[in-house]
Amino acid sequence: MTDQKTERLLNLTMALLATSRFLSKSEIFRNVAGYSGSTEAIERMFERDKDDLREIGLVIEVAPFDELFDDEVGYRIRSESYALNIGHLTPSERSYASLAATLWRNRMLHSSGHHALLKLSAIEGNGFGDDYGSGLITLENDSPHLEVLWSAIENRTLVHFSYSNPETSNRSLAPYGLSLWHGIWYVVGMDVIKNDIRVFRLSRIVSSIDSDPIKGSFDIPKDFAMKDYLVMLQERPPVLCHALIRVGRCNTLRMQGVVESVDAEWDRIEFAHQEEKVSELLWFGGDLILQTPEPMREALITLLKAKLATRNSSEIRSPGGDHE
Amino acid sequence: MNDSALGRVARALDLIPFLTANPGLSIVEIAQQFDTTPLQISRDLSLLHMCGLPGYSHLELLDIDYQDPDYVSVADPQVLDKPRALTYLESLALVLGLTLLEELTNDKEELGKITAFRERLSQLIGDRRLNERGPGFELLSTEQAVKQSPYALTIAQAITRESAIAIEYTSATSDTHTRRLIYPRRLTFKDGVGYCEALSEDQQTYRTFRLDRITQIDPDESEQPQDHQSGIVTVTQSEPSQPFQILIPKEGFAFLETHAEIITDSQFDGQSYRLFLQVESGEWLLRTLLALPYPATVLAPLNWAKTFSSRLEDTYNLYLG
Numbered sequence: 001m002t003d004q005k006t007e008r009l010l011n012l013t014m015a016l017l018a019t020s021r022f023l024s025k026s027e028i029f030r031n032v033a034g035y036s037g038s039t040e041a042i043e044r045m046f047e048r049d050k051d052d053l054r055e056i057g058l059v060i061e062v063a064p065f066d067e068l069f070d071d072e073v074g075y076r077i078r079s080e081s082y083a084l085n086i087g088h089l090t091p092s093e094r095s096y097a098s099l100a101a102t103l104w105r106n107r108m109l110h111s112s113g114h115h116a117l118l119k120l121s122a123i124e125g126n127g128f129g130d131d132y133g134s135g136l137i138t139l140e141n142d143s144p145h146l147e148v149l150w151s152a153i154e155n156r157t158l159v160h161f162s163y164s165n166p167e168t169s170n171r172s173l174a175p176y177g178l179s180l181w182h183g184i185w186y187v188v189g190m191d192v193i194k195n196d197i198r199v200f201r202l203s204r205i206v207s208s209i210d211s212d213p214i215k216g217s218f219d220i221p222k223d224f225a226m227k228d229y230l231v232m233l234q235e236r237p238p239v240l241c242h243a244l245i246r247v248g249r250c251n252t253l254r255m256q257g258v259v260e261s262v263d264a265e266w267d268r269i270e271f272a273h274q275e276e277k278v279s280e281l282l283w284f285g286g287d288l289i290l291q292t293p294e295p296m297r298e299a300l301i302t303l304l305k306a307k308l309a310t311r312n313s314s315e316i317r318s319p320g321g322d323h324e
Numbered sequence: 325m326n327d328s329a330l331g332r333v334a335r336a337l338d339l340i341p342f343l344t345a346n347p348g349l350s351i352v353e354i355a356q357q358f359d360t361t362p363l364q365i366s367r368d369l370s371l372l373h374m375c376g377l378p379g380y381s382h383l384e385l386l387d388i389d390y391q392d393p394d395y396v397s398v399a400d401p402q403v404l405d406k407p408r409a410l411t412y413l414e415s416l417a418l419v420l421g422l423t424l425l426e427e428l429t430n431d432k433e434e435l436g437k438i439t440a441f442r443e444r445l446s447q448l449i450g451d452r453r454l455n456e457r458g459p460g461f462e463l464l465s466t467e468q469a470v471k472q473s474p475y476a477l478t479i480a481q482a483i484t485r486e487s488a489i490a491i492e493y494t495s496a497t498s499d500t501h502t503r504r505l506i507y508p509r510r511l512t513f514k515d516g517v518g519y520c521e522a523l524s525e526d527q528q529t530y531r532t533f534r535l536d537r538i539t540q541i542d543p544d545e546s547e548q549p550q551d552h553q554s555g556i557v558t559v560t561q562s563e564p565s566q567p568f569q570i571l572i573p574k575e576g577f578a579f580l581e582t583h584a585e586i587i588t589d590s591q592f593d594g595q596s597y598r599l600f601l602q603v604e605s606g607e608w609l610l611r612t613l614l615a616l617p618y619p620a621t622v623l624a625p626l627n628w629a630k631t632f633s634s635r636l637e638d639t640y641n642l643y644l645g
Contacts, residue, residue, distance in 0.1 A: 002328070002329045002332070003371055005329040006329045006332045006333055006336070006371055007371060007374060007375055009329065009330070009333045010333055010336055010337070010371075010372070010375045011375055011376070013333070013337065014375065014376065014402060014403050014404065017403040017404075018402070018403045052329075052330050052333075053333075055330065056330060056333065056334045056337075057408065057409070057411050058408075079403075079406070081409070082406070082408060082409065083406035083407065083408065083409060084406065084407045084408060084409050084410060085409065085448075086444065086445070086448065087444075090437075092437050092441075093437070093441045096422060096425060096437070096438055096441055097418060097422075097441075099421070099425060099480065100417075100418050100420075100421025100422045100424070100425055101417060101418055101421060102421075103421050103424065103513075104417060104421065108413070109413075109416075109417045109420070110417075111359075112411070112413040112414045112416070112417040113414070113417035113418060113421060114359070115338070115411075115414050116410050116414035116415070116417055116418050118338055118342055118357060118358070118407075119338060119341075119342075119407040119408060119410060119414070120407075121342065121345065121346065122338070122341040122342040122344070122345045122346070122406075122407035123345065123407060136480045136483045136484065136510060136511060137425075137428075137476070137480060137510075137511040137512070137513070138510065138511070138512050138513070139424065139512075139513050139514075140512050140513060140514040141513070141514055141515060150413075164577075166574065166575075166577040180420070182516055183513070183514070183515040183516025183517070184515060184516075203581060204581070249499050250499065251494045251495075251496075251499055251500065251501050252494050252496045252499075252537060255494060255537075255539060277617075279615055279616060279617040280615045281615075282614040282615045282639065283496070283611045283612075283614060283615040284499075284611075285611070285614060285635050285638070285639050286635065286638045286639045286642050287499070289642050289643065297643075300643070301640070301643050303617070303619075304636065304639060304640040304643065305640070306618075306619045307614075307619040307620070307621070307636055308636055308637065308640060309619070310571070310573075310619035310620070310621050311619075311621045311632075311633055311636060314571055314621050314623060
């Protein structure tokens with residue numbers, strides 16, 4: 001049964017592609033192998049076949065078969081809408097396509113990228129990866145939720161999931177868009193319970209995502225722009241800092257700042273750093289003393305005191321739980 | 325791949341133009357390209373052999389030669405000679421991938437080429453979506469997904485050519501600056517940060533290098549090590565991992581998220597997490613805990629707990645002095 005249907009669909013596609021004029025139903029049923037049975041059965045078969053071909057992206061044009069008798073319609077697939085119309089690819093473009101298509105780890109995008117590459121290689125033949133091969137660069141940020149969210153966005157279906165931030169709560173969302181923003185996957189949409197547009201980090205969805213079966217249950221507002229909501233996640237600009245750093249140490253920080261010598265033991269560095277990330281400077285331990293800005297220095301001292309207090313109040317155990 | 329009737333139709337419509345442009349592939353190779361089995365490809369070819377334009381005789385069907393399974397060709401693809409247009413998602417996967425490549429490179433000429441290509445592909449999406457929404461609408465986007473690295477594409481070229489590169493590298497953990505020869509195998513990006521997985525000539529082990537810590541890069545003509553296996557990436561540990569116990573407050577739940585791969589167990593008492601870790605570098609763990617914006621401490625092993633404690637105290641004393 002599958003073979004018959006496959007053959008019929010392929011023959012129908014070829015017939016609709018090959019024609020320069022619209023084909024009537026009767027012409028199709030007469031000339032395309034596979035349409036047999038009662039008139040009603042053939043009609044139903046044809047309607048399903050058109051839906052199937054449209055599902056895989058083919059654009060079947062429908063127009064009055066005859067200008068004078070517009071009650072009968074004809075069908076065709078235009079070559080311009082069917083074929084990949086990208087023109088010639090340069091060797092560099094082939095390389096970039098090869099890299100770009102294969103960097104996704106996520107199954108949905110990986111599969112789509114791979115298919116895209118197959119189609120492109122049907123224009124140019126083999127020879128992809130003259131400068132760059134495929135699969136050399138991969139984006140490890142994957143999420144098991146991308147595919148179901150993408151499907152929900154395309155079909156406009158509501159989704160339901162548990163979200164941890166850090167307390168866990170149940171959420172219902174009309175998803176409007178997905179974004180890989182500064183290396184992290186987010187979904188943006190209307191939180192149905194809170195009646196407000198919210199941004200959700202995919203890695204904090206701690207359950208499987210349930211999609212409602214009803215398609216088309218919401219519209220995306222015409223003035224919605226994902227970026228307007230994602231920019232709220234943007235970090236504040238860095239501020240100018242000064243610190244003493246030990247000679248020969250803090251090498252990664254030296255890459256980012258301007259350094260001058262102070263004495264045999266210390267250099268002074270001027271660099272930019274985000275205020276809310278001041279704790280990161282403790283990575284360098286006693287090899288760095290933040291001098292300015294004063295509020296950041298005070299914040300660092302307060303944090304050090306808190307860390308010492310926690311250390312003092314913790315038990316010290318060896319592995320296996322034995323007390324020293 | 326989808327083996328329903330529709331799935332087979334989609335595959336067949338892509339198979340004919342692909343074979344037309346790439347004659348001489350074997351059925352096994354074709355199956356690999358189309359992510360299916362050689363048996364399925366054989367069945368597809370056999371089915372396609374029976375298809376053709378209406379009104380043609382049985383001699384004028386799609387002319388596919390697949391009698392020799394090691395050499396498949398299409399003599400007459402009829403109207404299926406051109407590949408199908410990219411689907412929206414296929415175009416997006418390419419466009420988003422190119423956007424990431426743009427973010428990686430700071431070579432103006434290369435950036436110009438990638439941008440021009442991306443814009444050309446974006447037109448394919450834009451044209452189809454315009455009748456739904458205005459231009460600029462995005463269902464799926466990316467921005468600053470990866471930190472710019474002046475060396476990423478140079479390293480990618482070295483991987484393609486299977487050549488070595490000499491890098492100057494600043495290690496944040498050991499706080500040292502070294503020059504070393506490496507044989508890059510793969511570039512990965514996670515949470516925006518780029519890493520190069522490479523065979524280190526010095527250690528004869530696989531190491532991972534952060535791209536933003538590479539300060540200089542020079543191509544090298546050194547031959548590959550004898551045990552090199554092209555295309556296989558195996559990252560082996562350079563140091564044996566050891567168990568640690570740490571304590572972090574409940575506001576540190578993001579630590580569990582970020583470092584899930586090293587956490588073997590966790591206990592939460594309502595106020596703090598006691599985490600059990602397997603870590604290769606104790607020095608890395610100490611520095612990471614020191615740099616957290618909340619109090620965290622090392623509980624075990626004892627030597628590292630004492631080192632952490634004294635480093636904390638020494639740092640604090642510097643601010644008092």
